[in-house]
Amino acid sequence: MAQQQSIKSASDAGPLRFWQRMSVQRLAGRLLLHAILILLGITFMVPLLWTLSTSFKHPGQVFTRPIQWIPQTLRWSNYQEVWTILPMPLFIRNTMVISVTALIGTLLSTSLCGYSFARLRWPGREKVFALVIGTMMLPGAVLLVPQFVLFRSLGWIDTFFPLIVPAWLGGGAFYIFLYRQFCSNIPYEMDEAAIMDGAGYFRIFWQIILPLTRPALITIGLFSFLSHYNDFMGPLIYLNSNRNYTLSLGLRMYQGRFGYDWHWVMAASVITVAPVIVIFFLAQEQFIAGVQLTGLAGR
Amino acid sequence: MAAAPVSSTRRRKRFANREAVAGWLFASPWLIGFVAFTMGPMIYSILLLFLKWDLITPPEWGGLANFTRLVGDRRVPIALYNTAYYTFIGVPVQLAVAFLLALALNVQIRGLALYRTIYYLPSITPAVASAVIWLQILHTDYGTLNEFLRNFGIAGPNWLYEPALAKPALIMMSVWGIGPQMIIFLAGLQGVPAVLKEAATIDGAGEWSQFRHITIPIITPIIFFNLVVGIIGSFQVFTAAYIMTGGGPENSTLFYVLYLWRNGFEYFRMGYAALLAWVLFFIISFFTVIQFGLAGRWVYYEALRS
Incomplete structure (x- = not known):
């Protein structure tokens, strides 16, 4: 009892007493840890910082030695040029059309399925759910060729359909798993009460469950949006004409065509990466929570 | 809500049936997607193993040609x-x-x-x-x-x-x-x-x-x-x-x-x-x-x- 008391009071101590209590050895350890973490952190940030810095450089400044991290003059015109030498607005539009349409489909289909697996009792449910989990282990590369043949026979090559329709039909096993986990934490009394009042399952889903699972929907939405936004192989296989290109394919065009004009390539990279970083900062908590849940999926 | 005991089991059964139908219906997006985009293509790709096909000319039966190519x-x-x-x-x-x-x-x-x-x-x-x-x-x-x-x-x-x-x-x-x-x-x-x-x-x-x-x-x-x-x-x-x-x-x-x-x-x-x-x-x-x-x-x- 006394032991517990002392532990409790120690952790309640204010910042001043905390420092006083800290032994020299411990303090040195902490400082060393911070030093390592900061150094490593700088290393991790270097590629992105270099990208940002180069995107503002004059072509002649890109490879000055030693590296100029902050350019003497900011060349904003890099961005203007990148915007027009290739149809960047079109790439952005295409990417957004695909990512947003797929996002809506993912949210609808994963929540419908997740709700069914979590809260409706039907014969074969456990087996089907095991199948859902099983597909998480299926290497996607295995389906490359036959899916291509399928979409080709549907006449979907060089359209957005191959990149969007799968999202509307299932939308990804992990998302279903995630939604089901979240959904099963809602008390069942709510459904029962609604059934007593004569509500159908769809109304329960739409009016009760969906609003209550907002955090899960946000997390799923984030991951779905980013996976479509970042996708390279899908667009590479299915989109042929430049007018359908996404940012990922467009960025590759900059690199291929202007491989030595790093100021342009990097400005295009910044335009591609910036939205992702902004979204991450807006929804950091949901992101982290979602990634942590991935780990739980393994259990 | 006081139903006669005889009909209550039937009613429960009817509810269970409705729930089962709803369950399958709600899960159907994934089921359709799984059959269309995962299982179907996987089965189809077994057939592909025995085909010679360059997408331009119609597919030809290649027998074990792909397998011998793999070995070599x-x-x-x-x-x-x-x-x-x-x-x-x-x-x-x-x-x-x-x-x-x-x-x-x-x-x-x-x-x-x-x-x-x-x-x-x-x-x-x-x-x-x-x-x-x-x-x-x-x-x-x-x-x-x-x-x-x-x-x-x-x-x-x-x-x-x-x-x-x-x-x-x-x-x-x-x-x-x-x-x-x-x-x-x-x-x-x-x-x-x-x-x-x-x-x-x-x-x-x-x-x-x-x-x-x-x-x-x-x-x-x-x-x-x-x-x-x-x-x-x-x-x-x-x-x-x-x-x-x-x-x-x-x-x-x-x-x-x-x-x-x-x-x-x-x-x-x-x-x-x-x-x-x-x-x-x-x-x-x-x-x-x-x-x-x-x-x-x-x-x-x-x-x-x-």
Whole structure:
């Protein structure tokens, strides 16, 4: 009892007493840890910082030695040029059309399925759910060729359909798993009460469950949006004409065509990466929570 | 709500039926998608194994031609070796770095959120963008990495043009994206019950012995998860090699999926590409099954309830 008391009071101590209590050895350890973490952190940030810095450089400044991290003059015109030498607005539009349409489909289909697996009792449910989990282990590369043949026979090559329709039909096993986990934490009394009042399952889903699972929907939405936004192989296989290109394919065009004009390539990279970083900062908590849940999926 | 006892069972049954119908209906998006985009194509690709098809002329029955090609294809062992190298060296390195970072961040450190952000951010960078960025970092003459080495008087090597160095360079790049693994480890470490550690402290266990006998066993499922997912993902490495090296130099970064992709979408050998895909499927399944088989020996499941 006394032991517990002392532990409790120690952790309640204010910042001043905390420092006083800290032994020299411990303090040195902490400082060393911070030093390592900061150094490593700088290393991790270097590629992105270099990208940002180069995107503002004059072509002649890109490879000055030693590296100029902050350019003497900011060349904003890099961005203007990148915007027009290739149809960047079109790439952005295409990417957004695909990512947003797929996002809506993912949210609808994963929540419908997740709700069914979590809260409706039907014969074969456990087996089907095991199948859902099983597909998480299926290497996607295995389906490359036959899916291509399928979409080709549907006449979907060089359209957005191959990149969007799968999202509307299932939308990804992990998302279903995630939604089901979240959904099963809602008390069942709510459904029962609604059934007593004569509500159908769809109304329960739409009016009760969906609003209550907002955090899960946000997390799923984030991951779905980013996976479509970042996708390279899908667009590479299915989109042929430049007018359908996404940012990922467009960025590759900059690199291929202007491989030595790093100021342009990097400005295009910044335009591609910036939205992702902004979204991450807006929804950091949901992101982290979602990634942590991935780990739980393994259990 | 007072129904006669006779009809109540019938009513319940009717409700159960309605619920079952609704259940299947609600799950139908996934079921349709699974049949149309996963199971259907997989079954179809069994047929593809026996076809010669370049997408332009109608498919021809090729018998075992794809299989004999596979046996004689000297690029397949090269691609398998490269992929195994990338996976079995890369994944342990990634996990070790991710784990050490998670350990460092698990000590109630100030600025945790900031550090976490910094280490996580690279992993959400679009694959094409990071490939393009690293192309510059690893550039022999102008690259940031060699520029850094020059400060120490080291003449940096030709990272992406040296057959012996291209794979290590790509592994180094992959370590940049370990954010998710680190977060998962960190969540696992934070889930180690404080009660257990306190009890061990009272019993006189030192920090190392606590780490060895409490922390490690409890997070083995997390290590296992990261390992399985890491290996499955690593076997399918594509974008970095496609953009940065094109499989070179001297096929040293010709990874399996890159070779598969080329057969399918550059050489238009649909049947052969389907066969390569099945080989990959069995290899990945083999390693996944082995890992689950070995899991019993080192993964500690008893402590988990949820």
